[in-house]
Amino acid sequence: MGKLKPTGLALLAAATLFATAACTPTAPGNGSSPEPSASKQTATSTGSSTATASAPASQDPSASPSPSATVGALVEGFPSKLLPLMPGAKVLSSSFDKTGTPATAAMVGSVGAPAADVLAFYTKELEAQGFKAVPGESVETVASKDFLRGENETINVAVVHNGGVSTFTIGANVSPESAK
Numbered sequence: 001m002g003k004l005k006p007t008g009l010a011l012l013a014a015a016t017l018f019a020t021a022a023c024t025p026t027a028p029g030n031g032s033s034p035e036p037s038a039s040k041q042t043a044t045s046t047g048s049s050t051a052t053a054s055a056p057a058s059q060d061p062s063a064s065p066s067p068s069a070t071v072g073a074l075v076e077g078f079p080s081k082l083l084p085l086m087p088g089a090k091v092l093s094s095s096f097d098k099t100g101t102p103a104t105a106a107m108v109g110s111v112g113a114p115a116a117d118v119l120a121f122y123t124k125e126l127e128a129q130g131f132k133a134v135p136g137e138s139v140e141t142v143a144s145k146d147f148l149r150g151e152n153e154t155i156n157v158a159v160v161h162n163g164g165v166s167t168f169t170i171g172a173n174v175s176p177e178s179a180k
Contacts, residue, residue, distance in 0.1 A: 069093065070094060079103075092109055092167070103175065119143055123145060144159070157170050
């Protein structure tokens, strides 16, 4: 497989996050036709761009913040205590939705370390928060580890190593109170 340029990889990661968010079921009582979402894109002085998307604001002032995603940074409100960024890693994209139960958070990042080191870092971090590692270290050729806390809170870490760089995806489904 050919190498993806950093911009292409970031766009691929963002598309994956948006597609995942689009597959999230609506809460009971919500209409079957989704409202259009707002998105914006801003250019930085380096010529790169950061895209941010979010659902429309609710008319109810007591409603929770809207789900959102961004490229190249942690989205506002991202639960970085729950899912810390590995030292030396950079964020390619992230998303966070605390409006539903469970709350969902995802991060795609890259780091110049072996896949085993990425799994070891997140295993240590998540076990310190009471998550238990589920047996298994891969899905076919992809390094992947699942974690469970209680009956309903799950986190998956998947890592692909190519050309000295590990690209990892972390997805979490946790109680809204845990998303900090």
